[in-house]
Structures are given as structure tokens and as C-alpha cells.
Amino acid sequence: MIIIFSIGFLMGIGVDLYVPSLPVIEKYFGTQQNLVQLGISLYMLGYGVAQIVFGICSDSVGRKKILQISSIIYTVSSFICIYAPHILVLDFFRFLQGVSVAGLAAVARAMIVDSFSGKKLMNATGWFGISWSMGPIIGPFIGSYLQHLLGWKADFFFFTCYGLGIYLFTTYKIPETNLNYTKMNFVSIEKNIKNVLFNPLFLSMTIVGGIGYSIIVIFNIVGPFLIQNIMGYGVIIYGYIALLLGAAYFMGCMFNRFAGKYFTVQKIMYWSTWTAIGISIIMLLMAFIVKNSLFMLLPCISAIFCCCGFIVPCSLVRTMSIFKSIAGTASSVFGSLSGIIVAVITIFAGELEMASSFYLALIYIVLFSIAMILIVLCEKKYFTEK
Incomplete structure (x- = not known):
């Protein structure tokens, strides 16, 4: 649970820690805003495309080896980011950071399935989600002070030390949790991937999860420029705002654990998505009345x-409960698809340069509506586990 919690936290803080520094990085390299935002999108792309490889390999060579390899790559790439001579070099090693986090994430999710079942599985998955949510809570707050006191490079010193800590803890304290090794049979691998990838319920729920994650990351790439450059607030103020928003996500995770005792996963997703659509519409209407007002924006984004x-x-719970016998493959496909979805959506959002409350609300309405359609189709049994 210690390593699972640590990896979940790193997944969250890996983006959010250096988000307050984005405007400063833009000025440091003398580059365009979209190239700075590209570092987050490439991070998510690496996180997406590599999970399927690491997840499958962990079923064959074990979870511990993948943890060690991934943590070494993360440590080295984080250290190189400190001395990047050009924004594109920084973006490239952010991509490698995403690749290495993909290995950590795929293995952590598989370790949950290795170690728990039934209600304990849902409980451990919930804690994994909570650990991830701690990153958005603490990350921007710490990052804003690191930026204010030491500059943006301090963020990557933090990442370097964190990756090294995971490697040392894994090497000396973590046992192997995969007790059912499978041979690297490419025919079997292809069959397993197809079974997972073309399962309609799995695919639809993965898209919904990717959209939910995208909602948060979109604000991460738009918020610093909107709040610091357009609204005129300082980096420390942004850190406190991000702290509040992260706390809102954390509270959602905690309430979700409580709601899970009384309602099905499908019902919880149904009503929370409808609520998010309604709040996004209110945010859009208010943007016509008060343009780019922090006091209008903050309550709406917090609720979302x-x-x-x-x-x-x-x-995550809904998808991971379908393929327990090939948990590594299933978790890697889930992570790969959701990471790619986030990367594509955020690249599109970055190109729009939509640093305004109106465009932010508009894209939220579109994304939540797509998620709602998929949830309704699952609710009506158009998509089934079979």
C-alpha cells in the first residue's frame, strides 16, 4: 500500500507541481505558450502509449523489475530537464517522464488486483484514487512556493529525488506480487489485448475516465495563463487557488467512497456527470455577464x-473488475487509452489558446456530454461485459 500510494501521488503531482511555473518557463525560453503547454500533452502521451508495453511485460517478468526500470528512467529524465537548453528538449524529456510514469502506474494498478479482491479491491482502488488526488491538492501549492523562492528548476529537482526514492524503496522493501507469471506469447498477448480493447463496456468506461481526467488537465494548461497573465494574480495566489481545486477533487473522491456503500458505480457516474453538465452550463451563462472573473470561475471549477x-x-473500478485474470494487460490498456485521450484533448485545447472562462465552459459542456452519452448507453445495457 505504501508504494501504491506513493505512485498514485506521483501520478498526480507529476503534472501539477510545475503548472504554476508555465508562464515563467514561457518567458525563460522566449517561446510560445502552446509549446510550453505541449510539455504537459507529451507527458500524457508518453503516459498513454507506454503503459500497454509495461503492463504486458509485468505479467511476464514481474511487477518489481518494471518498477525498478521505470523509476530509474524517471529519475534520469527529471534530472536532465533541469539543464534543458531549449523548450523542445524540455518537452522531449517530459515525454520520457510520462513513459516512465506509465510503467509505475500500470504496475501499481496491477498490484492492487494482485493483492486484493471483492470489497477490499474497491477500497484499495479508492485509496489509489485518493493518493492521485493528493497531487493536485498539494502539487500546485508547493510548486508556487518553489517557483517564488527557487525558480522553476526546483520542481525537477523534486521529481529527481522522488524517483530515486521510489527506486530505493522498491529495491529493498517491495516483494513480487505477481504470483501467476505468463510466458511472453505474442499470439496470446494479441488475443488478450483484443479481448480487452474491443470489450464495449471496458472501452466506453475508459473513454469516460479519460474525459474526466482531461477536464482537470485542461484547467492545468489554461488556468496559469488565465489567472496569472489575464486576471493579473501572482503565482502564490494561483497556488492557493489550485490547492482549493485539488481539495474539491479530493472531497469528490471521499464522498464517492461513501456513496459506493449505497449506490451502484453506474448510478454514481450518471448523476455526477449530469451535475457537471449543469454546472458547466451555469459557468457558460455567467461568462456572458462577468468576463474572466475569478469569483465567478472558482466556485464553478471547484464543483466540476x-x-x-x-x-x-x-x-477505473468498473473497468478493472472485468479482466482480473489479465490485470496487467487490462490496466495497461486502460492507462494507455485514457492517457492518449487526455493528450489529444489537451493538445487541441492548447492550440485553441482558450484562456477565457467562456471557452473553458464550452469545451467542458462538450466533453461531459460525450461522457453522458456513453454512460447512458451502458445504463441501458447497449454495452455489456460480454
Whole structure:
């Protein structure tokens, strides 16, 4: 549970810690805003495309080896980011950071399935989601002070030390949890991937989870420029705002654990998504009245993040319960697809340069509506586990 919690936290803080520094990085390299935002999108892309490889390998060579390899790559790539001479170099090693986090994430999710079952599985998955939510809570707050006191490079010193800590803890304290090794049979691998990938319920819930995560990451790439450059607030103020938003997501995760005792996962996702759509519409209407007002924006975004605290963990629980016998493959496909979804959506959002409350609300309405359609189809049994 210690390593699972630590990896979940790193997954959250890996983006959010250096988000307050984005405007400063733009000025440091003398580059365009979209190239700075690209570092987050490439991180998510690496996180997406590599999970399927690491997850499958962990079924064959064990979880511990993948943890060690991934943590070494993360430590080295984080250290190189400190001395990046150009924004594209920084973006490339952010991609490698995402690749290495993919290995950590795929293995951590598989370790949950290795170690728990039934209600304990849902409980451990919930704690994994909570650990991830701690990153958005603490990350921007710490990052804003690191930026204010030491500059943006301090964020990557933090990442370097964190990756090294995971490697040392894994090497000396973590046992192997995969007790059912499978041979690297490419025919079997292809069959397993197809079984997972073309399962309609799995695919639809993975898309919903990717959209829920995208909602948060979109604000991460837009929020610093909107709040610091357009609204005129300082980096420390942004850190406190991000702290509040992260706390809203965390509260959503906590309420989700309570709601899970009384309602099905599908019902929780259904009502939380409808709530998010309604709040996004209110945010859009208010943007016509008061343009780019922090006091209008903050309550709406906080409520939306709280809804995502229900949506994202529920989608993970729903998908991971389908393929327990090939947990590594299933978790890697889930992570790969959701990471790629986030990367594509955030690249599109970055190109729009939508640093305004109106465009932020508009894209939220579109994304939540797509998620709602998929949830309704699952609720009506158009998509089934078979």
C-alpha cells in the first residue's frame, strides 16, 4: 500500500507541481505558450502509449523489475530537464517522464488486483484514487512556493529525488506480487489485448475516465495563463487557488467512497456527470455577464472538480473488475487509452489558446456530454461485459 500510494501521488503531482511555473518557463525560453503547454500533452502521451508495453511485460517478468526500470528512467529524465537548453528538449524529456510514469502506474494498478479482491479491491482502488488526488491538492501549492523562492528548476529537482526514492524503496522493501507469471506469447498477448480493447463496456468506461481526467488537465494548461497573465494574480495566489481545486477533487473522491456503500458505480457516474453538465452550463451563462472573473470561475471549477472525483475512480473500478485474470494487460490498456485521450484533448485545447472562462465552459459542456452519452448507453445495457 505504501508504494501504491506513493505512485498514485506521483501520478498526480507529476503534472501539477510545475503548472504554476508555465508562464515563467514561457518567458525563460522566449517561446510560445502552446509549446510550453505541449510539455504537459507529451507527458500524457508518453503516459498513454507506454503503459500497454509495461503492463504486458509485468505479467511476464514481474511487477518489481518494471518498477525498478521505470523509476530509474524517471529519475534520469527529471534530472536532465533541469539543464534543458531549449523548450523542445524540455518537452522531449517530459515525454520520457510520462513513459516512465506509465510503467509505475500500470504496475501499481496491477498490484492492487494482485493483492486484493471483492470489497477490499474497491477500497484499495479508492485509496489509489485518493493518493492521485493528493497531487493536485498539494502539487500546485508547493510548486508556487518553489517557483517564488527557487525558480522553476526546483520542481525537477523534486521529481529527481522522488524517483530515486521510489527506486530505493522498491529495491529493498517491495516483494513480487505477481504470483501467476505468463510466458511472453505474442499470439496470446494479441488475443488478450483484443479481448480487452474491443470489450464495449471496458472501452466506453475508459473513454469516460479519460474525459474526466482531461477536464482537470485542461484547467492545468489554461488556468496559469488565465489567472496569472489575464486576471493579473501572482503565482502564490494561483497556488492557493489550485490547492482549493485539488481539495474539491479530493472531497469528490471521499464522498464517492461513501456513496459506493449505497449506490451502484453506474448510478454514481450518471448523476455526477449530469451535475457537471449543469454546472458547466451555469459557468457558460455567467461568462456572458462577468468576463474572466475569478469569483465567478472558482466556485464553478471547484464543483466540476468535485464531480470528477466521482467519475474518474468509478470508471477505473468498473473497468478493472472485468479482466482480473489479465490485470496487467487490462490496466495497461486502460492507462494507455485514457492517457492518449487526455493528450489529444489537451493538445487541441492548447492550440485553441482558450484562456477565457467562456471557452473553458464550452469545451467542458462538450466533453461531459460525450461522457453522458456513453454512460447512458451502458445504463441501458447497449454495452455489456460480454
